[in-house]
Amino acid sequence: MNTATRLRAALADRLAEDGTPMEPEWGSAVRAVPRELFTGSYFRPVAGSAPTSYRPVREGEPGWLEGVYSDETLITQLDGRIRADDVSEEAVHGSPSSSSTLPSLVLRMWHRLGAEPGHRVLEIGTGTGYSTALGAHRLGDGSLTSIEYDPVVGAAAAAALKAANFAPRLVIGDGLRGDPDGGRYDRLIATCSVRYIPLPWLHQVEPGGRILVTLSGWGYANALALLDVTGPGEATGRFLPGCTSFMIARPHDRPPRPTLALLPGEERPSRIDPAKLDDWTGGWIAQLAAPSAERLGAGAEQILWDVSTGSQARTARDHDGGWTVVQHGPVRLWDRVEQAVHRWQAAGEPRQEEFGITVSPTGQQVWLRTEDGPGWDLPI
Ligand SMILES: C[S@@+](CC[C@H](N)C(=O)[O-])C[C@H]1O[C@@H](n2cnc3c(N)ncnc32)[C@H](O)[C@@H]1O
Incomplete structure (x- = not known):
C-alpha cells in the first residue's frame, strides 16, 4: 500500500470515528478518491497573522501529502488569481477565492442533501473538483453536473477529474443562473454561499426536490439552509446546526470600497x-x-x-x-x-437551527421559529 492510499484509508477511518455521518458507500468514496490530484499545491493560513497571511505548501514538500489528508479546508486560490505555485515569497496576503472544502463537511453536506443513486444532482462551485469526485463515485458520472465560475479553476478541476477517471458533466459559468441546458434536477448543492436563493434554482429543481446552500452576506455571517422546493419558484426550509461557512458566490460579493x-x-x-x-x-x-x-x-x-x-x-x-x-x-x-x-x-438568543426560510416569487424571508414569528426580508 503506498503512502497516499494509507493516508486516504486513515482519513476515512478518522472521519467515521469522529462521527461524520457517512453511509458505507461514501466511506468507499473517501478511500477511492485521491485528494492530492485535486488540491495540488495549496495555502495554509499563518497562525496568529492579522490580517491573515498564507504560506504556500508546494506539491511534494515535506508534510504536503499529510496536509492533503487532514480534515481541513485547503485554500487553492487567493484573490481570484493567485495559486500557491505562483508565489515565491514565504507568505502572501489575499482573500481566499477557491479551495477544497474539509472532507467531513463535504460528507455531512452530501448526507444532509439526501442524494442517492438515481437522483439528478446539480453542484454549484466545482472548485478543485474533490467534492464532485466524491459525488460522482457515489452517484455515478451521469447523475452529476457541476458548475464553476472561474475558468482557470474549472479547467484544473476538469483535468483532475479526468486523471482520477471521473466524467461528470462540467460547466463553466455563473451557477447562480442555474444550468439552462440541464433540465430538471432532484437535488442542488452549493459550495459557495449566497445572499439570497437565486430564482433560477427554484425552477431548476423539481417540486419535492431539495436545495442545500449556505446563506451569507456582506457582514461575513453564514448559516447552512436545507430547503424543500414546494412548487415552481417556491421553497421552504430550515437552518441546520453547526458553524458552516463558505466563500461567497462571486456575483454576490461585497462591492469594492475605498480605504x-x-x-x-x-x-x-x-x-x-x-x-x-x-x-x-x-x-x-x-x-x-x-x-x-x-x-x-x-x-x-x-x-x-x-x-x-x-x-x-x-x-x-x-x-x-x-x-x-x-x-x-x-x-x-x-x-x-x-x-x-x-x-x-x-426570544432567548436561539441558535440558527430555530430559524427557517420561505421563498416565493414575490420575496424571501428568514423567520424565527414560525413563519409568522419575527422575520427579515432577504435583499433580492
Ligand atoms: C469552496 S470552493 C468549492 C469547493 C469544492 N466543492 C471542492 O470540494 O473542492 C467555492 C467555489 O465556488 C466558485 N464559485 C463562486 N461563485 C460561483 C458561481 N456564481 N458559480 C459557480 N461557481 C462559483 C469559486 O470560484 C470556488 O471555486
Missing part, C-alpha cells in the same frame, strides 16, 4: 452590547437586519459600512462601562441592528 474613513455623525448610547455581533448567531441577526452593510471591527468597536449610501455606524466603549454609537448617512444601520438583536434576545 475606510470614519465620518462624523449623531452620537448616542448603544442599547445593545456591540460584542453580541461577534456571536455566530448574533452576527447573523445583524446581517439580516442590515444586509447592505459590510461589518468591520470587533468586540466593543464594531463598524458597519454601507458603501452604496455612504451610511456608517461605529460603536465604542464609554466611560461608564456602556457603549456609544455614532451613525452617519441616510440608513440608520445601528437602529436596525439593535431592533433585531433585541427581538432575538427577547
Whole structure:
C-alpha cells in the first residue's frame, strides 16, 4: 500500500470515528478518491497573522501529502488569481477565492442533501473538483453536473477529474443562473454561499426536490439552509446546526470600497452590547437586519459600512462601562441592528437551527421559529 492510499484509508477511518455521518458507500468514496490530484499545491493560513497571511505548501514538500489528508479546508486560490505555485515569497496576503472544502463537511453536506443513486444532482462551485469526485463515485458520472465560475479553476478541476477517471458533466459559468441546458434536477448543492436563493434554482429543481446552500452576506455571517422546493419558484426550509461557512458566490460579493474613513455623525448610547455581533448567531441577526452593510471591527468597536449610501455606524466603549454609537448617512444601520438583536434576545438568543426560510416569487424571508414569528426580508 503506498503512502497516499494509507493516508486516504486513515482519513476515512478518522472521519467515521469522529462521527461524520457517512453511509458505507461514501466511506468507499473517501478511500477511492485521491485528494492530492485535486488540491495540488495549496495555502495554509499563518497562525496568529492579522490580517491573515498564507504560506504556500508546494506539491511534494515535506508534510504536503499529510496536509492533503487532514480534515481541513485547503485554500487553492487567493484573490481570484493567485495559486500557491505562483508565489515565491514565504507568505502572501489575499482573500481566499477557491479551495477544497474539509472532507467531513463535504460528507455531512452530501448526507444532509439526501442524494442517492438515481437522483439528478446539480453542484454549484466545482472548485478543485474533490467534492464532485466524491459525488460522482457515489452517484455515478451521469447523475452529476457541476458548475464553476472561474475558468482557470474549472479547467484544473476538469483535468483532475479526468486523471482520477471521473466524467461528470462540467460547466463553466455563473451557477447562480442555474444550468439552462440541464433540465430538471432532484437535488442542488452549493459550495459557495449566497445572499439570497437565486430564482433560477427554484425552477431548476423539481417540486419535492431539495436545495442545500449556505446563506451569507456582506457582514461575513453564514448559516447552512436545507430547503424543500414546494412548487415552481417556491421553497421552504430550515437552518441546520453547526458553524458552516463558505466563500461567497462571486456575483454576490461585497462591492469594492475605498480605504475606510470614519465620518462624523449623531452620537448616542448603544442599547445593545456591540460584542453580541461577534456571536455566530448574533452576527447573523445583524446581517439580516442590515444586509447592505459590510461589518468591520470587533468586540466593543464594531463598524458597519454601507458603501452604496455612504451610511456608517461605529460603536465604542464609554466611560461608564456602556457603549456609544455614532451613525452617519441616510440608513440608520445601528437602529436596525439593535431592533433585531433585541427581538432575538427577547426570544432567548436561539441558535440558527430555530430559524427557517420561505421563498416565493414575490420575496424571501428568514423567520424565527414560525413563519409568522419575527422575520427579515432577504435583499433580492
Ligand atoms: C469552496 S470552493 C468549492 C469547493 C469544492 N466543492 C471542492 O470540494 O473542492 C467555492 C467555489 O465556488 C466558485 N464559485 C463562486 N461563485 C460561483 C458561481 N456564481 N458559480 C459557480 N461557481 C462559483 C469559486 O470560484 C470556488 O471555486
